[in-house]
Amino acid sequence: MTDASFPIAVIGAGPVGLAAAAQLLARGLQPLVLEAGPEVGHAVRAWGHVRMFSPWAFNTDAAARALLAAEGWSAPDPAHYPTGAELVADYLAPLAATAALRGHIRTGATVVGVARRDLGRLHDGAGRDAAPFVLHVETCCGVAAIEARAVIDCSGTWGAPNPAGSHGMPAPGEARNAGRIAYGIPDLLGAERAAHAGRTTLVVGAGHSAMNAVLDLVALAKTAPGTRILWAFRRPLGAVSFGGGARDGLAQRGALGARAQALVEAGAVTALAPFLIDRIAEQDGALAVTGRQDARATTVRADRMIVATGFRPDLSFLREVRLGLDPAVEATPALAPLIDPNLHACGSVRPHGEAELRHPESGFYIAGMKSYGRAPTFLLATGHEQVRSIAAFLAGDVEAARRVELVLPETGVCVTDRAPTGTTTSCCGPAGVAGPVLAPVAAADSGCCGPAGAPAPKTGGCCG
Known part of the structure; x- marks a missing residue:
């Protein structure tokens, strides 16, 4: 057993990372939260x-x-739908400032490597599981080595968006033209308005982020004549799922898909479906995006691109950790079948915890959005349940680690083998059952992340 005097390192001070720290403190364990950004919630601030x-x-x-609550916090209106900025200002920042937690957080601390002390990935050695972890942490003063008894990686995926290229790699010319390409959901009605008003924007992707970008562009077009929206899908339009609509347990999520x-x-938008991007070039001051549409080479012109094709985990600093990952999803083998979009896309995943997140490296866990690898179905409440179980x-x-303390809402849609079933049953549970049978908890413990129903609801990488 690793020396209990060492802290438990938590990588990332977003919603799940800070929740992990709070759960560890509640158990009498000492966390050390390492945040790469200058402030807590750095990724959340970006959206x-x-x-x-x-x-x-x-x-x-x-x-x-x-x-x-111990410090007199006034909880926000439970019925209000917060923005990312409000999530930081009214929850994450006050949480990080509590007397119990503030001494356990280091900002401006980028983890660049994790390993067992004196034991690289290859070496078994005597008592490998008892050796502490060593984290190399880059700060303004250089790289420091920090020892920990366990590691919970809650660093998310916000910094590693998927590219536009159809092969999973950046399309040739994508990096060269990065100045005209945004990833995720840019602030189209605010800071990025001038870059898109009166111009043609090509949106790539079929998920909620892409939907929100399209909705914002349509809103922009109402006040900026000449604004044109192209929307590229990798599948034929008939195979695109816009969500569960009125059947979605989160009404505003369902409404988002219906509006899109x-x-x-x-x-109102020009759909390109299917459209598989092969290369991107600059041409006469605009982008010439060449791809295949119905197996024919097609080039479309756009002034800007928004690539909203999801995210992937950054595993580069975990090279010396023995990870157990599904070869496709890049989640643990126990979790991957529940979230693999090649098998299903219900979006309603059975709650899971320490057992499903366990890696061959004892004491190492990936939680939060990053735990889902490349799968797109993560909900914020899932991360809370994950770190409760791990702590x-x-x-x-x-016993508490194995106990389920979460019920997730159904999405109202289930796609198996890439074909809509047209039913409201969940592919995450037994046939004929509306969803997994789970232990109920208070509503406040079953939170999910995504856009709310204020004008033009949006969602981003808010769950990492």
């Missing part, structure tokens, strides 16, 4: 203009609320 599709009642962790689908059907296990409470 501060995005409004979540679940209200405050669903977006906070129980242990974190307890720390805040209506825009396509009304011709319980690290404290020796195996």
